[in-house]
Every structure is written in structure tokens, then in C-alpha cells.
Amino acid sequence: MATGLFSHPDCNLHDMGDWHPECPGRLQAIEDQLIASRIEPLLVHEEAPMVDEAELLRVHRAEHVEFIRALAPDAGYAEIDADTRMNPYSWRAAMRAAGAAVAATDAVLDGRYDNAFCSVRPPGHHAEPGRAMGFCLFNNVAIAARHALEARGLSRVAIIDFDVHHGNGTEVAFAGDERVLMCSFFQHPFYPYSGGEPLASNMVNVPLAARTNGATMREAVELMWIPALEAFRPEMIFVSAGFDAHREDDLGGLGLVEADYEWLTAQICAIAKRYAKGRVVSCLEGGYNLSALGRSVASHLKVLTEA
Template sequence: MTTALFSHPDCLQHVTPEGHPEQVARLEAIHGALGATVFDRLDRRLAPLCEDADIKLCHPQEHLDFIRSSEPKSSHRALDADTHLSVGSLKAARRAVGGNIAAVDAVMSGEVQNAFVACRPPGHHAEQMTPMGFCLFGNVAIAAKHAMERHGLKRVAILDFDVHHGNGTQALLFNEPRALFVSSHQNPLWPGTGLPDETGGHNNVHNLPLPPHSDGRLMRATYEAQVFPVVDRYKPELILISAGFDAHMADPLAQLNWSTEDFAWLTRNICALAKKHCNGRVVSTLEGGYDLTALAAATAAHVSVLMEMSHE
């Protein structure tokens, strides 16, 4: 078995204003890192465009219409202080959704063991009717609904280790009994959600706030005590990862102090749970990470472990 990498040049056409942290250079840095010889065995695939019906697994038609009508004919348009559209943003966002859906299909069919979706814009902050936090559509939540509705899965686990709480994924799956959503994130930090008492409509949401300036030792202890046992009891049929690398000690937007090796450790343990419960089926998708050097290194470590675990 092997690891698939889904991406597309269209994701470079989502252009944010100069100085914006969610920039084209993020994806260029990742492609540069994953172009090393050690990654030659990656099964590289183009992320397809999704259909409207895919987006509507989580968002109403009104939301799709709003994004479509808001895309500018030139330059940029701000949807809020953080979230921008440019010419090509909608197509890029459709690639991000489509890449996640194609990755789920490839993993569920047994074509590949696991997959990483290197697309942008990210998705875990987008709520039903609200684009926010650089995100337009709920990429991972849509992938989860696709797995449930079209592959018949009854237990899908979403693990979000981005430094910011995945408020969008939580909102989109809050009342979904077939989904387990677990988020570790810095608190206090934007968007201010993700407290432990937010437990979902079916006790299916688990939030683990981490204090500013804490490091990988606390993260590892927290996951060993509070995340891995929950996932183990859940016995997922598929694990989805919101892979944000902005908890890295070098990231400029937050104050957690994880190392590159911490991301590798976390990935290895998630894959071990997948191997135990769902034949190793994991789909990971890019979320945050804004120091380009740290992002490239942490992504490379993450994908290296996916590849390693796909051959065990």
C-alpha cells in the first residue's frame, strides 16, 4: 500500500493581499519540501473539482451562492478582516473540497492506505453560513459527511490538532451522531470557542484547550490521557485529520511550542489507532501553519510518517 498526495495548481490561484499569513507561498513551501527524493514513492494525484452537491452535504445553497457572487472580477474582496476572495478563489476552494472527497474514495476503495490533501484555502473555521478564519467551505466536515452518506460509515473520527479551535467543523458536525470530533488547541486564542463543556448533541465533541507557551510534553500527555482512549473506545471506521501546523514553536500567530518531532509522534500514534480499528484508513488535510520553514518541515515529517505507516 502507499500514500496518496492530492493537490492542484488551481490552489495557487487563491491570492490573498500582501502580508496575509494564508498565502500562496505556504503551498509552494510544502510542494518544495515534498519534492525531495524521499517522497518519490508518493502517489501524486490532481485534486478534482467538487460538485455543488458535495458542498451542500454541509452548507446550504445560500452559502454557496454567496461565495460565488462575492468572488471579484479582479484583485481581492474581503469577506471579513481575515477572509478574502480573489479571482480563482472559488475554483481553489472546489479543489480543496474535491481533493478531500477523492482522498476518502481512494482510501475507502483500498487503492491507497492513507492520503494527504495539500490544498488551500483551509476549511475548519467555515460554519454553515459563515466563511471565516481564512476558510470558505468545511473541507474536512464535508469529507466526513461524504464518508457517511456515500460510503455508509457509521463511525468517523475527526482529529484536529491545528492551534486554533476548529469551530466550523464542530458546528457542521455538532448534531451528527456518526461523527466524533476531537480538537486540541491553544486557549485563550481566536476564535474563542472550544471549551470542554462544548460536547455536541450526542457527546460527540471533545475539546482539549492547551495553555499558551505549553510544549510538546503537555500535548503528548494530553493525547495519551484524553484523546487516544476516546478514539480507541469509539472504534472509528475512518480517521480524518485537520492537520494544522501552527502549534509549531516558530509559528507567528500563536504561542504553543511544539517541535517538528511532536507532529511526527502525533501522526504515528493516530495512524496506529487507524491500523488497529479501520485497516489504517486515514485522510489528512492541510489547515494552518504560517511560518514557511516550520510549515514545510512539519508537513514533511507528517507525510513521512503517513508513508512509513502505509508500508507496515
């Protein structure tokens, strides 16, 4: 089998302004680096479908979905908060991003791929059941995880989040749900100023101080994530793959490099092989230095294609 790469041209049309770091060039930077690193031929490309709205409602309140739909402008921009805007294409892009996560989940569970990566935008992990924020409209990973549990009959799934920002939306969606174990690290204190105290016992939160390097991160993962994942024995692993903890990314203050993302992915794949038949679905979250983003995703996918 192979690694699936799910994306769609609609994801490039979402735009929040020339000044905004969450820009269409992110996906092109990833594609360019995958070609340059000779990983692209090892991937099977699939176009992401539009998500069924019933899938959105597994995580998001109906009024939130209607708010996002109604807010989409016919021209120009509509502002959600100081960081988050919509243009006329944002609704379709968000529906494709969530659709990619669900389609990738089905493809991996059906045995078409060993694992999959969703190269999509807008990202998702800050989106709470009733609120869009932090560049995020719908929570792609949460929607996919809930699909695996409620539509595909899995009993236990793990969510790994290694973005520099805490995945507050995912934590709110699953706090107290014993079917889900969420393991994350993030810079703290830092936007969105949450996660320092976990909301429930199924959250393994690892706050890291600014300028934390890869060696310290690895030690924390080995001490806190791995034992929890071993005890939980997930049947599938979802990854909120943010690459803004890279030392070259100005939107964060951590000190990771490509080798750290390669190591992290290897740990995730090892747990997946042991308990989840190798099943991993990874979705792009942050990463705003275009060169560092492309290199880091290539490192991530290198391990996935070899798993």
C-alpha cells in the same frame, strides 16, 4: 499500496494580498521540503477535481454556497471579514480543496491508497455551515467526512484537529452527530474564542494554554483522545492538519516541534490500523512559518508513508 498526495495548481492562484500569511508560498514550501527530505518519491500525486456542489450541500447551506460564488470578484479582492478575502481564482481553489478531500476519501476507501494527504488551500476548519471566516470558505474535512458517511455508507468516522486554532466550523457541523467523534487540541483563549466548552458529548476538546510544549500535549492526548478513540472504534479517520502550533509560528503561541507532529501522526495511524483498516485522510489547515510548515508536513507524511 502507497500514500496519495492530492493537490491542484488552482490552489496556488487563490491569494488574499501580499500581506496575508495564508499565501501561495505555503504549498511551494511543502513541495520543496518533501523533495529535500526525499519523501516526494514515496507519494503518488493526483490532481484534485472540482467538488460536486451536492457534496458542499452535505455540510453548507445553499445560501452560503451561493454567497461565496456570487462574491468572487472579476478583478481585485472581495472581503468577507478582516482576515478572509477572495480574488478571481478563490472560487476554483476552494472547489479544488473540497474536491481533493472527497477524492482522497474515495481513493482510500476504494483501496487505491493506504492513506492520503491533501496539500490544498484555502483551509477549511473555521468554515461553518452558513459562514466563511478565518481564511476558510468551505469546510474540506467536514465535507469529506459527511461524504464517507452519507455517500460511502460508513457508520463511524473520527476527526482529529491539531491546528493551533479551534476548529469551530467542524464542531458546529457535527455537534450531537453520534456517527462522528471529533478530538482536538488548540490554544485557548485564542481565535476564534470557542471550544472551551464542548457543544456536545461527541466533542473531545483539549484547550491548551499559551506556551504549552510537546510533552504536555502528548500527555493530554494520551489521557483524553486515545481512550475516546478506542471506545469509538472509528471506521475512518480524517485529520485537520494545522501546523501553526509549531513554536516557530508567530500566528500561534504553542511550543510544538516536528517530533511532536511525527508522534501525533503515529498515534493516529495506530488507531486507524486497529479499527479503520489504516484509512486516514489528512487535509492541510494552518501553518504560516514557511520553513516550519514544510518540515512539519514532511514529518507528518514520513509517518503516513510508513504506515
